[in-house]
Amino acid sequence: MKSIDIMVEEHQNIRRMLNVIREISYRVMTNGEYELDDFPLVIDFVRNYADKLHHGKEEDILFEAMNKQIEKLAKSGAITGMYIEHDQGRLFIANLENGLNSLKEGSDKARLDIIANSIAYADLLNRHIEKENTALYKFAENMLPDDVKDSIDNDCDKIEMEAANNGIQARYLNILKILEDKYIS
Numbered sequence: 001m002k003s004i005d006i007m008v009e010e011h012q013n014i015r016r017m018l019n020v021i022r023e024i025s026y027r028v029m030t031n032g033e034y035e036l037d038d039f040p041l042v043i044d045f046v047r048n049y050a051d052k053l054h055h056g057k058e059e060d061i062l063f064e065a066m067n068k069q070i071e072k073l074a075k076s077g078a079i080t081g082m083y084i085e086h087d088q089g090r091l092f093i094a095n096l097e098n099g100l101n102s103l104k105e106g107s108d109k110a111r112l113d114i115i116a117n118s119i120a121y122a123d124l125l126n127r128h129i130e131k132e133n134t135a136l137y138k139f140a141e142n143m144l145p146d147d148v149k150d151s152i153d154n155d156c157d158k159i160e161m162e163a164a165n166n167g168i169q170a171r172y173l174n175i176l177k178i179l180e181d182k183y184i185s
């Protein structure tokens with residue numbers, strides 16, 4: 001499925017950002033070289049590329065169709081688990097943002113919240129992506145009827161085109177590249 005191929009590519013890009021998140025966290029822990037103002041870029045990427053664009057397609061299109069079409073899977077709770085993990089990720093990022101605000105207000109101990117929530121998010125998403133790549137997406141490819149697959153591809157295509165018209169993918173791949181150049185070498 002074309003839509004799933006694109007989602008797997010998005011997973012690769014999200015994982016690249018997870019590496020950046022771990023590296024910045026390490027530098028926060030060791031008092032290394034980092035800029036606090038890079039965190040808002042990470043959060044912007046996570047909220048708009050990983051969450052709004054990528055999780056948006058999963059929640060509103062792919063997983064919704066799987067829940068309706070594949071009764072056995074819906075009953076197993078596997079899909080609900082994916083929605084719950086998306087929510088846990090949102091909580092870690094909100095906590096990270098609070099930690100950044102506290103650090104800016106002078107609380108040095110807020111570095112703990114920044115590191116803990118960044119690492120927890122990266123670990124959650126890495127495991128989540130693995131489950132989707134190796135199980136959920138394979139179930140979709142193997143178990144959905146062809147007409148449903150076509151309709152998922154069409155719906156995802158519309159979202160991709162609209163995002164491309166607004167420069168979304170280009171903006172976030174650029175942020176990713178800038179942060180990788182700075183932190184990963």
Ligand SMILES: [Fe+2]
Pocket residue numbers: 055058082086128132
């Ligand atoms: Fe997901």
Ligand SMILES: [Fe+2]
Pocket residue numbers: 007011054055058129132
């Ligand atoms: Fe995903």
